[in-house]
Amino acid sequence: xxxxxxxxxxGLLLSRAAGISGDMTGIWxxxxxxxxxxxxxxxxYLFGLFGWMKAEHKPLVIRFLIYMxxxxxxxxxxFEYFTRQMLAQAGVLLLVPILFNLVTFxxxxxxxxxxxxxRKRFGGFAVMCAFSNSLFVGFPITHELFGDAGIxxxxxxxxxxxxxxxxxxxxxxxxxxDAGKAFSLKASLKQLVSPPLVxxxxxxxxxxxxxxxxxxxxxxxxxxxxxxxxLALLYxxxxxxxxxxxxxxxxxxxxxxSAVRFIGAPALMLLMCRIFGITGxxxxxxxxxxxxxxxxxxxxxxxxxxxxxxYNALGMSFTTLLCLVAIPVLMLILG
Numbered sequence: 001x002x003x004x005x006x007x008x009x010x011g012l013l014l015s016r017a018a019g020i021s022g023d024m025t026g027i028w029x030x031x032x033x034x035x036x037x038x039x040x041x042x043x044x045y046l047f048g049l050f051g052w053m054k055a056e057h058k059p060l061v062i063r064f065l066i067y068m069x070x071x072x073x074x075x076x077x078x079f080e081y082f083t084r085q086m087l088a089q090a091g092v093l094l095l096v097p098i099l100f101n102l103v104t105f106x107x108x109x110x111x112x113x114x115x116x117x118x119r120k121r122f123g124g125f126a127v128m129c130a131f132s133n134s135l136f137v138g139f140p141i142t143h144e145l146f147g148d149a150g151i152x153x154x155x156x157x158x159x160x161x162x163x164x165x166x167x168x169x170x171x172x173x174x175x176x177x178d179a180g181k182a183f184s185l186k187a188s189l190k191q192l193v194s195p196p197l198v199x200x201x202x203x204x205x206x207x208x209x210x211x212x213x214x215x216x217x218x219x220x221x222x223x224x225x226x227x228x229x230x231l232a233l234l235y236x237x238x239x240x241x242x243x244x245x246x247x248x249x250x251x252x253x254x255x256x257x258s259a260v261r262f263i264g265a266p267a268l269m270l271l272m273c274r275i276f277g278i279t280g281x282x283x284x285x286x287x288x289x290x291x292x293x294x295x296x297x298x299x300x301x302x303x304x305x306x307x308x309x310x311y312n313a314l315g316m317s318f319t320t321l322l323c324l325v326a327i328p329v330l331m332l333i334l335g
Contacts, residue, residue, distance in 0.1 A: 044237020071199030073225035123176035132292035177305030293319035
């Protein structure tokens with residue numbers, strides 16, 4: 001049992017002792033999970049505050065997550081929670097995220113023009129509105145709210161969200177930057193073919209081929225995947241420390257992007273799920289994923305493109321903190 005699952009179960013016991021049941025129990029459990037996520041983010045912030053984690057440590061954490069922990073998590077989850085039958089029926093589970101990302105991206109471009117977002121910030125604004133942090137924040141939140149059963153649906157969303165960012169998102173950021181670098185499809189495709197995505201697609205191919213991994217390999221991937229949640233949230237906490245709480249002063253554009261992320265995007269996802277007949281756990285996971293904060297990768301690409309990197313860092317930090325407030329409300333809407 002991990003820390004947040006333990007907190008959720010403790011919340012369930014406390015709610016029962018207090019005579020709380022039904023929907024209120026679900027709300028209390030979501031609040032408990034969010035508070036424990038906040039505590040882990042706080043650890044990363046304190047590590048930065050005390051000087052125990054510094055900027056030069058970030059590459060180690062991110063490389064361990066991207067090249068080892070997250071790929072292991074993908075392999076483990078595919079072999080534990082996917083079935084051939086589920087993959088055979090994956091068409092609509094991929095179609096809805098594809099349409100969702102296309103619509104939100106188009107809407108973000110229109111909103112950005114109406115709001116007269118400055119050119120140097122326009123690409124970052126569009127990405128903040130359109131694409132969510134489905135990995136570093138989305139995975140911990142989804143896993144703790146819905147358990148292991150929600151992971152397959154998260155993976156479907158992750159595939160589409162990642163592909164959309166490294167094509168459409170990267171393109172618009174480079175077009176609005178001033179670093180003198182043109183958008184490179186080759187470079188974006190190289191980023192798209194990331195270790196987590198390769199591991200996920202490779203594991204799916206092995207599962208479809210009927211290959212069974214040795215127990216030793218599955219045990220190793222299980223140990224490695226257990227580090228994703230605490231390390232990812234610690235990393236987020238340190239990024240918030242680097243941004244500085246005093247600097248979290250969102251302008252009109254950040255507020256608009258936040259409204260899209262936590263109101264417009266989840267509302268659109270609910271509508272699409274209804275149109276395409278997606279119900280139950282898949283609907284809940286897609287709904288929560290649609291309301292995740294700004295992608296960390298948008299900050300990196302903005303820096304490379306000569307766009308307003310600090311603007312995206314502010315949006316990432318602010319929406320991450322706002323997400324922790326929004327999640328219980330969104331769970332209440334789900335019922």
